Amino acid sequence: MQYPEPIARLIDSYMKLPGIGEKSATRLAFYTLGMSDEDVDNFAKSLRAVKKDLHYCSICGNITEDDPCPICKDKTRDQTRLLVVERSRDIMAMERMKEYHGLYHVLHGTISPSEGTGPQDINLESLLRRLEKHKEVQEIIVATNASLDGETTAQYLAHLIKPAGIKVTRLAHGLSAGADIDYTDEVTLFRAVQGRTEM
Amino acid sequence: MQYPEPIARLIDSYMKLPGIGEKSATRLAFYTLGMSDEDVDNFAKSLRAVKKDLHYCSICGNITEDDPCPICKDKTRDQTRLLVVERSRDIMAMERMKEYHGLYHVLHGTISPSEGTGPQDINLESLLRRLEKHKEVQEIIVATNASLDGETTAQYLAHLIKPAGIKVTRLAHGLSAGADIDYTDEVTLFRAVQGRTEM
Numbered sequence: 001m002q003y004p005e006p007i008a009r010l011i012d013s014y015m016k017l018p019g020i021g022e023k024s025a026t027r028l029a030f031y032t033l034g035m036s037d038e039d040v041d042n043f044a045k046s047l048r049a050v051k052k053d054l055h056y057c058s059i060c061g062n063i064t065e066d067d068p069c070p071i072c073k074d075k076t077r078d079q080t081r082l083l084v085v086e087r088s089r090d091i092m093a094m095e096r097m098k099e100y101h102g103l104y105h106v107l108h109g110t111i112s113p114s115e116g117t118g119p120q121d122i123n124l125e126s127l128l129r130r131l132e133k134h135k136e137v138q139e140i141i142v143a144t145n146a147s148l149d150g151e152t153t154a155q156y157l158a159h160l161i162k163p164a165g166i167k168v169t170r171l172a173h174g175l176s177a178g179a180d181i182d183y184t185d186e187v188t189l190f191r192a193v194q195g196r197t198e199m
Numbered sequence: 200m201q202y203p204e205p206i207a208r209l210i211d212s213y214m215k216l217p218g219i220g221e222k223s224a225t226r227l228a229f230y231t232l233g234m235s236d237e238d239v240d241n242f243a244k245s246l247r248a249v250k251k252d253l254h255y256c257s258i259c260g261n262i263t264e265d266d267p268c269p270i271c272k273d274k275t276r277d278q279t280r281l282l283v284v285e286r287s288r289d290i291m292a293m294e295r296m297k298e299y300h301g302l303y304h305v306l307h308g309t310i311s312p313s314e315g316t317g318p319q320d321i322n323l324e325s326l327l328r329r330l331e332k333h334k335e336v337q338e339i340i341v342a343t344n345a346s347l348d349g350e351t352t353a354q355y356l357a358h359l360i361k362p363a364g365i366k367v368t369r370l371a372h373g374l375s376a377g378a379d380i381d382y383t384d385e386v387t388l389f390r391a392v393q394g395r396t397e398m
Contacts, residue, residue: 003291004264006248013242018230019223030288031217033249033262040250043212044243049205050232051239063232065203089229092202 059130061106061123063088071104078102083141084127084157086110086150090143105130110149111156119156131166139167146173258329260305260322262287270303277301278333282340283326283356285309285349289342304329309348310355318355330365338366345372
């Protein structure tokens with residue numbers, strides 16, 4: 001005996017999500033069965049809406065309902081700085097910080113020798129075109145993740161853009177807010193010592 | 200700056216699922232954005248289908264596309280035994296075992312003094328009606344969970360049904376398959392000793 005067909009299909013769908021195995025998917029499917037019609041209907045609608053109503057901004061690559069996105073359209077923002085991130089989500093994190101008022105560019109990935117993705121696989125060409133067109137850009141802030149692939153990508157970008165006479169900077173590495181020295185890994189400690197600043 | 204509206208709504212929907220907080224919901228929503236149109240469409244369809252195409256069997260309470268469910272309709276099954284479970288999912292577990300060939304009854308919950316649910320809140324009356332109508336039932340196998348509420352429910356059922364002259368049995372308690380005595384909790388060990396069988 002199998003699960004009834006509609007449940008089996010929903011389990012399959014849940015299993016396509018990251019980090020959700022068969023057991024969790026089964027639990028979620030049965031939970032869905034007990035949810036209100038309205039909640040399930042909204043869920044189905046919102047799933048379709050993210051695919052239908054969201055697009056990539058043709059300028060920066062951020063996800064957006066309108067093109068260009070609200071940030072690219074906002075002429076009050078500092079047009080001389082571009083902060084380069086791996087993912088749209090990273091923009092949200094930066095905006096939550098409320099201290100950066102320049103523009104963004106989303107790579108949608110990294111250069112990753114281990115995964116076999118190169119410069120042609122990320123949203124890089126549009127960045128170069130953008131720099132050619134907008135001569136007012138004076139600084140590229142590379143905000144890729146502090147991972148191996150993030151570093152590789154940052155190095156590649158610096159190598160590519162610095163010859164054009166544009167300043168390329170990267171985020172500082174060091175202790176997280178509230179970090180306990182005793183619990184901090186060696187790589188982070190090493191970077192914190194290397195990047196020490198005068199008081 | 201907020202997430203674009205469609206993403207925010209999908210995050211809300213994911214957060215309605217059990218065990219999924221804001222961080223996970225956000226991760227899932229962005230992942231959904233990158234899924235194929237077909238997968239997302241199937242997901243939305245399957246969500247609606249479980250609400251639209253599935254019902255409770257009017258005899259046993261199991262979820263089913265057809266009423267009565269395939270098990271209740273199957274006259275080759277042993278009509279003298281009813282195995283009582285808390286949830287439809289428990290039926291699937293029993294069927295996977297392939298060793299039980301009788302019928303089922305789903306309570307859709309337990310009697311739980313701590314949660315304030317009593318006999319009137321579970322699918323009990325239909326069980327009593329069923330026993331009155333089908334005098335061929337000779338044994339009720341209570342397969343509620345080995346939790347406090349499951350035990351309470353089992354005791355209540357036994358108390359209610361035994362006076363009608365029907366045999367009421369419960370699942371054995373003891374060691375799980377492959378269990379290591381050293382790692383087994385005291386309650387389980389106590390029950391395993393109490394329920395020891397002659398070799």
